[in-house]
Amino acid sequence: MRILYGVQATGNGHITRARVLLPALQAAGAEVDVLFSGRPRERLFNMEPFGRYTHRRGLTFITEAGRVKWWQTLLQNRPVELMRDIRALDVRGYDLVLSDFEPVTAWAARRAAVPSLGIAHQYAFLYPIPGTGFSPWLKPSIRLFAPVDEAVGLHWSAFNAPILPPMIEPLTGQPSREADKVLVYLPFEARDEVVYWLSGLPKVRFRVYCNVDQPRTVDNVELLPFSRSGFQQDLYTCRGVIANAGFGLCSEAIQAGKNLLVKPLSGQLEQVSNAVVLEQMGLAQVMPRLGLDPIRHWLEQPAANPVPWPNVASTLARWILTGRQVPLEQLSRELWQDTRVPVITPA
Missing domain, CATH: 3.40.50.2000 (Glycogen Phosphorylase B;)
Structure with a gap:
């Protein structure tokens, strides 16, 4: 064929x-x-x-x-x-x-x-x-x-x-969990605003994949250029994932047993619906807008269990x-x- x-x-x-x-x-x-x-x-x-x-x-x-x-x-x-x-x-x-x-x-x-x-x-x-x-x-x-x-x-x-x-992709190996490491992928948000809020939690190491040419660090926030292999490694070893409510990454995070915090893209019905579904199923927490309180509350939650697809x-x-x-x-x-x-x- x-x-x-x-x-x-x-x-x-x-x-x-x-x-x-x-x-x-x-x-x-x-x-x-x-x-x-x-x-x-x-x-x-x-x-x-x-x-x-x-x-x-x-x-x-x-x-x-x-x-x-x-x-x-x-x-x-x-x-x-x-x-x-x-x-x-x-x-x-x-x-x-x-x-x-x-x-x-x-x-x-x-x-x-x-x-x-x-x-x-x-x-x-x-x-x-x-x-x-x-x-x-x-x-x-x-x-x-x-x-x-x-x-x-x-x-x-x-x-x-x-x-x-x-x-x-099916899981290969057993995901681990570094207690101070959080993977962040918020490509639709203003980068400076993302860094501002994340830097307010200095005890957490945030790995942020975004549109930068070279890695650089702002306080406890590491800005990293897009890389499929690097992203997957961080996904397997992080404590949790903060992302927009896109379907692909959320599915990978759920399968790897990572705590998931989503901020749906405003005005995009698919992501708004995804956030509702994730919350109803107990697979993620939702924050309508960026801020310290929802991130801090999310960080206090117990570890999620893997859900293999x-x-x-x-x-x-x-x-x-x-x-x-x-x-x-x-x-x-x-x-x-x-x-x-x-x-x-x-x-």
Whole structure:
């Protein structure tokens, strides 16, 4: 089977999924080409596992100080260039276009009538999910952004729907816990504000991954350039994780048994809903805004227990390569049956 795999690169969670699913597809016998969009090519890092991948501008969103700036987002995105890229992308030689919420490949497949399959956290929101409130525009916008013939949603619970568990790399080895070390990833927040609040807790060593060229230290706060290997090492050895409410990192932290404190990106419904779900499931604490009190309270909590996720990537790869003969509902039931997470249902 020849597959074109489109990956939305706005957030690292999509790329993290691709790092797991791509080798699973190749091991199952597929020939896979990968296309990334949503982030400038020069801002992608540690991309060696993807070989000679393709890049397009795609669509993204603009943030400032922890909030989505919708007007700037509309101005920065270029619909004419997007349409030109969709028309120029020839997908007729592929048996399947696989989209992790990536619009160029999804729309090119729709335009050429090539079979398409979506696998992403965003597709879970085609079903009722806690924290979404009354959002009549949500499902149409998901279908409009990256339309696919069949959509597979990923989440921390099935919510009585054919949703699959998170697709991340299985644990290798036993995570440890350095009592004074906290991993921080808040890319949508103002860096100076992050440093200001964290420096108010001098007994804790905060490892902050952000957009810097070289490591530097401000009091008890270590600022580090983006690095997949360094980040994973800190994740395995830290006491806990402070992050925005993105799906990928939260899934990794939960699996590693790390205490999790999330600050959802204001104006981004996916992250607002993620925070609600995490809090309802008892998997994280939530702070609506940065501050000393919520961080101090979080640091006083007992250590979390690891929650291993099943090997979703290998299961999906086999399912895809055998023609998706098993209904998605059955696949969902089989993957969730041995997963130890609290079961919640949407209101």
